[in-house]
Amino acid sequence: MKKMILTTGLALGAMTSTLKAQMKADSLSQTDKDTFHLTVTPPPAIRSTAAGLVVPAVMIGYGFAALNMHSLVDLNHSTSKELIEHNPDFHTSIDNYLQYAPVAAVYALNLAGVHGKHNFRDRTIILGIAAVFTAGSVEAVKHITHEMRPDGSDNLSFPSGHTATAFASAEFLRQEYKDVSPWYGVAGYAAATATGALRMYNNKHWFSDVVAGAGFGILSTKAAYWVYPWIQRKLFKNSTNGHAATTVLPYYNAQWHSAGLSVVLFPR
Secondary structure, eight states: OHHHHHHHHHHHHHHHHHHHHHHHHHHHTTSSTTOOOSSOOOOHHHHHHHHHHHHHHHHHHHHHHTTTOHHHHHHHHHHHHHHHHHOTTOOOSTHHHHTTHHHHHHHHHHHTTOOOSSOHHHHHHHHHHHHHHHHHHHHHHHHHHOOOOTTOSOSOOSSOHHHHHHHHHHHHHHHHHTTTOHHHHHHHHHHHHHHHHHHHHTTSOOHHHHHHHHHHHHHHHHHHHHHHHHHHHHHSTTOOTTSOEEEEEEEEETTTTEEEEEEEEEOO
8 A cells, every 4th residue: 555655646746747847947938037147048948948858758768767677667566566456346437538638628718718829720730730749659659669558458558648648638738828827737737647547547557658658748749839830831821811721630540540631621
């Protein structure tokens, strides 16, 4: 029981530190505005980007280290054993839906009149790019590492796809509403953390799978926000005000392992 409590604390601490790092990174560009420095420092945008990369990169690194490092492998197995012993009959499918809750919140908030950073067209394209990055990276690593799941059902355990999707969604919510209130991001990351915990309670993933999945999800959404300005210039440079814009978006279905292109009409 002590190991279970310790591990749950580690999980919550890791996930919470992610959000704290994001909030700290956002505040970097708001400090030292009226202070004259003789030393040369990186621009705020660069400092913010670097700070935002550290935590998810460490999460991914931890996951890869746990594939072969004996102490971390032992932690995975002891955690899984503790969870099964104390919750032998536990099973839920809530995690299949909870992973999408932050995304649903973004569109629900906009419908309710609480507008985020982007309009419908832009945020939908960003979400699509993030989904492709998330699913593509997770599926590639799963088939390279061949890590067996705790329940032995297959060898696609590492990293956790549900957790990656959940944290990609949480970062999407945070990015869209961080200028409105940081509590939206807190709520999104709480839902994502719960998703990761449920994957372990369902005996579908090791602790390190969940940690790495969170890192992949966060980085995927960040990458989508980085590349979208370039895509926006390329796709919509010829569109005119008052007319609909048509574009082609990539899609990836992790459940059916299929990919393709979809033509989307966005009203102006």
